[in-house]
Amino acid sequence: MSQHDDKVFIKHFSSIIAALVVFTVAIALLALYIHGQLAPGENPSHDARIQERIKPISSVYAGEEGRAAIAEAQAAAAASRPAAFDGSLDGEMLYNQVCAACHASGAAGAPRLEAADWTERLTKGQEALAANAISGVGLMPAKGGRSDLSDEQIEASVAYMLGQVQQ
Numbered sequence: 781m782s783q784h785d786d787k788v789f790i791k792h793f794s795s796i797i798a799a800l801v802v803f804t805v806a807i808a809l810l811a812l813y814i815h816g817q818l819a820p821g822e823n824p825s826h827d828a829r830i831q832e833r834i835k836p837i838s839s840v841y842a843g844e845e846g847r848a849a850i851a852e853a854q855a856a857a858a859a860s861r862p863a864a865f866d867g868s869l870d871g872e873m874l875y876n877q878v879c880a881a882c883h884a885s886g887a888a889g890a891p892r893l894e895a896a897d898w899t900e901r902l903t904k905g906q907e908a909l910a911a912n913a914i915s916g917v918g919l920m921p922a923k924g925g926r927s928d929l930s931d932e933q934i935e936a937s938v939a940y941m942l943g944q945v946q947q
């Protein structure tokens with residue numbers, strides 16, 4: 781090959797390279813332009829992530845709606861809590877498990893299962909005695925401190941206690 785041929789080759793080769801560079805830049809600019817024209821795509825999981833990040837830390841319970849929400853939450857909590865002693869109405873068992881803590885020894889002036897401790901109290905009648913045991917009386921806390929017991933369970937315990945002293 782002569783030197784002339786080399787020059788021609790380099791000239792053609794340079795023009796091809798230059799054309800390719802121009803073409804590349806043109807394609808890049810076109811891509812940028814098209815990208816700018818497109819509406820941003822909707823991405824549901826992206827939106828969900830944003831909602832998750834900006835959601836309030838806790839709910840504010842206010843007004844009627846708040847009261848209803850609180851009542852609902854309390855009802856749900858109460859329903860999910862297992863009944864104390866499986867809701868058993870076995871007065872003797874309940875007395876031994878709960879009431880005997882004070883009533884066996886007479887702690888804090890609790891009437892023991894002895895007739896003498898009850899003569900005066902019995903004049904109130906069993907219903908009033910049970911009501912006092914449920915709401916608390918003197919140094920006795922409501923339901924003997926076991927608010928998880930039902931009213932019926934307290935009534936059963938009182939019935940057992942009175943049965944022991946009324947013979």
Ligand code: HEC
Pocket residue numbers: 874875878879880881882883887888889890891901904908909910912913917918919920921923924925934937938941
């Ligand atoms: C923390 C101790 C304690 C526990 C536990 C307890 N009591 Fe009492 N109870 C007392 C005391 C003290 C009194 C006396 C209150 C007074 O008349 O001032 C009392 C009184 C009573 C009376 C008589 C109330 C009246 O009006 O005269 C009844 C009935 C009674 N208790 C039932 C129960 C039953 C049922 C339980 C178990 C579910 C129980 N108590 C658990 C301390 C206790």
